[in-house]
Amino acid sequence: MPVRRINWGQAAGEALLILVGILLALAADAWWEERTERRQEQEYLAALLIELDQMKEHVGAAMRDADQVVEAGRVLLEITPDWPSAVSTDSLSSLIAGLSSEVLWAPPTTVYQDLVNTGAVGLIQSDEVRLGLNELMEIVSWVDSRQLRHNEFFWTEMEPYFRTHIPILAVFGWDALAVDQDDWIPGDFLGAEEFRNLVAGKSLTALDVRDGGEDLTAFIDELTRTISTAAGGN
Numbered sequence: 001m002p003v004r005r006i007n008w009g010q011a012a013g014e015a016l017l018i019l020v021g022i023l024l025a026l027a028a029d030a031w032w033e034e035r036t037e038r039r040q041e042q043e044y045l046a047a048l049l050i051e052l053d054q055m056k057e058h059v060g061a062a063m064r065d066a067d068q069v070v071e072a073g074r075v076l077l078e079i080t081p082d083w084p085s086a087v088s089t090d091s092l093s094s095l096i097a098g099l100s101s102e103v104l105w106a107p108p109t110t111v112y113q114d115l116v117n118t119g120a121v122g123l124i125q126s127d128e129v130r131l132g133l134n135e136l137m138e139i140v141s142w143v144d145s146r147q148l149r150h151n152e153f154f155w156t157e158m159e160p161y162f163r164t165h166i167p168i169l170a171v172f173g174w175d176a177l178a179v180d181q182d183d184w185i186p187g188d189f190l191g192a193e194e195f196r197n198l199v200a201g202k203s204l205t206a207l208d209v210r211d212g213g214e215d216l217t218a219f220i221d222e223l224t225r226t227i228s229t230a231a232g233g234n
Contacts, residue, residue: 041123045231047111048133049224055107055140056220059213062147065103066210069150072098073203077196099202100154100162103209105147107140126230132223139219143212150205158198 072095079092112133115121124130 037123040120041125042231044111044115044120044123045129045227048227049231051108051111052220052224052227055109056217058105058107059143059216059220062103062105063210063213063217065101066150066206066213068098069101069103069206070203070210072096073199073206076199077203096162099199100158102151102154103147103206105144105209109137109140112137124230126226128226129223129230132226136219136223139212139216143209143216146205146208146212150202150209153202153205158202161194161198 076095076099115124115133121130121133124133
């Protein structure tokens with residue numbers, strides 16, 4: 001029986017072709033994966049820019065809420081106890097409602113949370129963007145704590161005082177502040193040190209929120225530029 005001779009040169013050539021095919025397939029997979037990741041990164045960066053713009057609008061609204069509290073507090077502290085000549089009942093009711101209002105605070109962080117929860121933050125190539133996002137969340141958390149303190153100040157400090165000295169509806173519907181001029185003598189509390197301290201305290205917590213909002217707005221602008229640069233460079 002004849003012995004079949006192996007053509008080692010041909011075998012080596014075929015093996016080389018197989019190896020080249022495998023390497024090309026791996027390279028194609030790597031290229032496609034890289035392309036997919038860069039596309040996903042671009043989508044996330046674009047979504048982050050939209051979310052930052054929405055966050056900036058929200059912060060602006062919260063700062064306006066804080067300004068309303070500060071302005072109401074300023075006017076109340078300027079009113080002398082010789083009411084009613086100083087201010088009308090309706091005006092005083094409006095001022096107290098303004099002072100007592102809360103600062104609404106729920107900045108959008110959906111895109112950031114998705115990046116973190118899915119591990120997609122690793123798609124972001126820019127170290128500046130990743131570090132900036134972490135710092136942004138720290139500032140948001142800081143302002144959030146100030147906002148909570150401001151809103152809680154009313155319920156823990158002011159509400160008990162108001163219930164004692166000002167006839168208010170059982171449920172705080174400030175559009176229907178139950179003030180009856182015949183039953184209510186504002187002069188009893190307008191000059192009271194406790195009342196003025198409460199007004200000053202609520203105003204200070206609102207200023208704290210506003211200052212935090214200004215810092216956050218400035219950082220949002222900076223991070224927006226950083227992300228825009230990263231998006232343009234990919």
